[in-house]
Amino acid sequence: EAAQLIQNDEDAKQAFMNLYSAQAIVRPRLYPIIVERVPISFNPESNSNIRELEDGNSIENGEVQRARWIKPPARREPNQRAAHLILLISNPRTANRMIRDGARIHQTLLWCRKLLKEPSRCLKCHKIGTGHFASDCPEEEEKCGTCGANHRTRNCPVTDKQSRYCVNCKTKGHAAWDRGCPAFVAQYDKLASKVPDNQYKYYP
Numbered sequence: 666e667a668a669q670l671i672q673n674d675e676d677a678k679q680a681f682m683n684l685y686s687a688q689a690i691v692r693p694r695l696y697p698i699i700v701e702r703v704p705i706s707f708n709p710e711s712n713s714n715i716r717e718l719e720d721g722n723s724i725e726n727g728e729v730q731r732a733r734w735i736k737p738p739a740r741r742e743p744n745q746r747a748a749h750l751i752l753l754i755s756n757p758r759t760a761n762r763m764i765r766d767g768a769r770i771h772q773t774l775l776w777c778r779k780l781l782k783e784p785s786r787c788l789k790c791h792k793i794g795t796g797h798f799a800s801d802c803p804e805e806e807e808k809c810g811t812c813g814a815n816h817r818t819r820n821c822p823v824t825d826k827q828s829r830y831c832v833n834c835k836t837k838g839h840a841a842w843d844r845g846c847p848a849f850v851a852q853y854d855k856l857a858s859k860v861p862d863n864q865y866k867y868y869p
Contacts, residue, residue: 695730695753696760696868697780702747704771709733709750718752721769728756739819740811740842751780757868764867781863784852786810791818791832791841794852808832810841818842 708714709732719729735749752768754760763777786792789799791810797803810818813830823829829840833848843849857863 693755695755696757697751697753698760698763698777699735699780700750700752700763700768700770701776701778703750703775704747704773705738705741705745707750707770718768718770722763724759725756728754728759730755737819761867779866779868782856782860784849784856786841786849788818793833793841793846793848794855808841813841 707718715729715732716726718724718732719726729752731753733751735751738748741748750770752763754763760779764779767774768777769775784794785796785798787795787797787799787802788810789802789807790804791808806815807817808814809816809821810832811821811829812823813832814821827838829843830837831839831841831843831846831848833841834846839846862869
């Protein structure tokens with residue numbers, strides 16, 4: 666409640682910032698949602714595409730703060746025509762309405778859902794649920810998240826799914842970044858039981 670008061674009341678916000686320094690700022694909370702199977706012709710870096718999305722869904726201008734693809738375009742299948750998109754919304758009511766009603770993008774009505782908290786994965790060793798990140802990874806060499814070899818994931822030459830290797834499961838057939846990975850699913854279930862917000866469809 667205190668956080669909402671600070672964000673919504675300009676006087677309270679200014680009083681709070683005055684307690685710290687003139688450089689202090691209060692960043693609004695953003696409410697991430699996933700829009701499924703968005704045509705890849707949509708450009709999340711295009712302001713005109715974002716404004717078109719807002720206008721087509723009766724969203725106030727500026728409420729869609731940012732957008733990005735879940736999976737980097739370089740990892741797409743050769744004939745892929747749609748992908749999942751993350752939208753960061755500044756208004757929880759707007760986010761909940763989109764979760765309830767869906768979103769229309771490029772004349773197509775698409776299903777939306779809340780982005781749930783997921784277990785972290787180190788982007789150097791690609792291990793899940795270790796609690797460390799690339800900056801403090803104990804491994805000396807970088808591992809590829811796609812094939813497990815000692816090179817950067819973005820430089821991986823592997824394109825065949827069956828040649829992918831998961832450093833968590835230590836098996837071939839899927840990559841470390843695959844959300845269907847058994848190790849990821851197990852860690853997600855463990856985390857979900859500790860994060861109350863993951864249990865609800867809508868934002869409070």
